[in-house]
Amino acid sequence: MAVTFDLFGTLIEAPKPADPARAIAVELDARGVETPEGWTEAYRTPHVDAPDGAEVPLPAHVAAALRSLGVEPPANTVRRAVVAAFDPDVHTREGAVEAVRAARDCGPVGILSNCSVPELVSRSLIRSAFSREEFDAVVSSVGCGWRKPHPKAFEAIASRLDRPVSELVHVGDSLEADGGIEACGGQAIVLVDGTAMAEVPALLEAGNG
CATH class of the missing domain: 1.10.150 (DNA polymerase; domain 1)
Structure with missing residues (x-):
């Protein structure tokens, strides 16, 4: 996973x-x-x-x-x-740091972001509460050439993490873009309809049990 x-x-x-x-x-x-x-x-x-x-x-x-x-x-x-x-003014979302820490207990952790602006993902991470070292791979759509929910976007991050897409759990805020991993055989945790970031650690633990 x-x-x-x-x-x-x-x-x-x-x-x-x-x-x-x-x-x-x-x-x-x-x-x-x-x-x-x-x-x-x-x-x-x-x-x-x-x-x-x-x-x-x-x-x-x-x-x-x-x-x-x-x-x-x-x-x-x-x-x-x-x-x-697009130089970013960044705010780290509540519960995000804890969610990433919980994810590390499950296996490799990556970022897959739709972003058409070069350097924006790396600049944003630098200004967040995260360090680049907390992630085993960071892939942006401008870097890999494909936007979620295209399968090639999920395949790009899976390849970087040395896992098949079917072993990925992707956490995001868009049913269309992030939920698209389910069509590729992976699992999605989409933060809509009342699902909050604070619930992610428990959801990951349940899925990894």
Whole structure:
């Protein structure tokens, strides 16, 4: 048995910008890239053709949106602006530390997070009550290329933990994304409908008994 956790909304809270297009525009402007008229609409429009379930890195989307408006900034400038726009203010959720400690009694522990922003998962962990060493593997959708509930996302974290997906218990806050592990043969603990983080240690112990 191995236990994996969703990150945002499960272990931590890290609010996104209220207006991502504007936040990115501010960071681009600070780096000498002016966003032209029509930027907001361009940001909201898909520009990268990707298979169902594939993750499109946000810098790639932003660069494509800018190109659609005739702007071609350096790729590293776009990436830095996107990362800065989503620089997280992190709060560790109540009971999360205890849940991860309980998971370690069951076997390897990992994080599997849907996140299109490079570096955001690692930056968020640094600012949380967790250390990177508490997790045997950390996989983000921008890193593996697939978003939960796509099977390849769960397969990626299972491979890193050296376990089959059928031996994973995944803890998250979305029935669709995190609960998707059940279609792959694993188990889900989804923190909805009254299930609280404080219950996770007992649920894991019962499942490992």
